Amino acid sequence: MTLRRLETTRRSFLAGGAGLAAGALAGFPMPALAKNRPVRVGIALPRTGPLALFAEHLPFVMDQVERATKYTVNVGGSDRLVELVIKDTQSSPNRASQVALELILDEGVDVILASGTPETTNPVSDQCELNGMPCLTTEAPLEPYFLGRKGDPAVGFEWTNHFYFSGTQAGGAILEIFGQVETNGVVGALWPNDSDGNTFAQIYPPVLAERGMTLSDPGRFDMPLASYSAAVAKFKADGVEIVHGIIPPPEFTTFYNEAIQQNFIPKVLYAGKTSAFPSALETFGSRAHRLVTEVPWGPQFPYTSPITGQTAAEVVEEYHAASGRQWNSQLGFKLAMFEVLFAGLARIEDLDDPQSVQKAISSISDDTVVGRVDFSKGPFPNTAVTPIAGGQWLEGTDFPLRLAITENTFAPDVAIEAKTLPMLSA
């Protein structure tokens, strides 16, 4: 009895609801809405977690873009507003994949941007490829991006586009820096048990041997490591004068503190993921002087932003004035991400057709603040390689550290400022 009554109620409710929905649709000016609907752009970034350094410039860059464009762009003949939906990947690949899916299914975005190491770009790109969503990513070297996603260089990906420097070129630039300093050629490796560490352990040993350098490798370790003293002891025993590490800032702090305690100061010290970030080095005071790094972008890069019209040096200067914090290369690439996005949006013929959006982005060949981005030329389909220089941190005036360019094999536009100097021993 009760059951039947419930059933009728549910049906009548459903019928009423459908009628209501239909009425609402009919009363709405649909065509006008479709014509001027805003462009929805999803952004997936590691705003918290170990990779949070990659997101710190976003608010500044968004203000810059707003000042220059008011977030209005001409798409297919009519001015449209650009709406940004920003999601935090929490530095986790699983979470990145999940937020990409949320952007696609729940937020109804037209294009997705993602940035900050393969842990962010790869899961987001994979999700976009599966769902036919145009995607633009940066700040992961091309090889771990493309090969890490099991990409076939002959075929490529249909929906995903990526620009950054090439890991091979960056590794080459670091080797050039190693060669500038007089050493015994013994290289100590700090390569952890993660995708980057294992990649270097595979690729680097033959390259080093080719250059007549010998390797001291304590093995792949799991982070966080409670103590690096075993690695330091091995480096000392093997007479290491060059250290090549791929470890994030907190781990580098543990390592370098123990190295200093143990009186181990190599002549050349490089830590990928750390030594490009002055904020991670400042705690070491004068001990941070003469650390070497790759330089994907900096105030010395002779390029201009097509959005704001500022040179790289002017962008850096304004960032310093606005934030009181020191620049790092992420600043340039955050801005370039918007430059490529806007260049792509301006080429779209039909915003409601994802194919048209993807075609517009992949056909870009534009100058940006990080150099020319041309997706037709890259080493892999739909990728673009940007220049990579090398440099060394010296004592600064406005900030504790300042970067000097010492190497430009893969960034010939960037002028060399100094020769790489050996680190100061204790």
Next chain:
Amino acid sequence: MTDIANVVIQGVLLGGLFAIYALGLSLVFGVLRIVNIAHGDVLVLVAYVALVICDSFSISPFLALLALIPLALLGGFAFQVGVFERVDRRDPLVPMLVAFGFAVVIQNGLLLLFGTNPRKLDAGAIEQLGVSPFPGINVSVLAVMILVIAIVLIAIFQAILYRSRFGIRVRAVSDSEENARLIGVDITATFRKAFMMVMLTVAVGAVLMGIKTNFDPFSGASRLLIAFEVVVIGGLGNLWGTLAAGIVIGLAQMVGASIDVSYQTLAGHLVFLVILLIRPQGLFPKVVG
């Protein structure tokens, strides 16, 4: 020769840190017989409190201890009165589940407040300070300090437990709550005081941990694992055993790492398993008498 000496010295020093992690757990688990699953997370929580104190007053973490210890004692007291005294301890599973629930709450609360960024307490120049007692061997001043603090704390607590009337009451409660109550021991008061002792070690341990290594909202589990291994190897209820076991695990890690750094963490766990197999009561079971 200096290589071997170096491995031994670094291992012993690392053991000091592990003993500090485990000291609080050794008291709760070994003496009070409560399996405190939340121990690692409480350690991390207190480290975050230390971080907030250091950041807001721009003071050294050691100075922050002055404020941190009373806060931790108060927190521990409130927790004991508000939670552990209200749960049924006749079934040991119940307080364990309560602690487990608190571990989850602490982790997610910290995640909400601080995000997943790894943090560190900044103690300044002492972190890099090293001395060289023998040629070829360099010792971290901070690591020596941690070991000395561990030894001093253990000496004090061991004396309290085995040389004071309060210690006798604690051990009586530990042996049999029923019999202790029969001879007129105030169980509730004894538990409260003992739990505050635990929180004192947690405050000191959290600050030392925060200076020596990184922590994030989820690092409690790995700290708990090491603390548990140390307590079990050391033998329940013997605090000197806790120190010895900390050193055993520290040594095992350093010996493993000197073969290949990838064996560092694994070697500690292997030694734990081996000792558990051949001496399940621990290296130094509870002192009798």
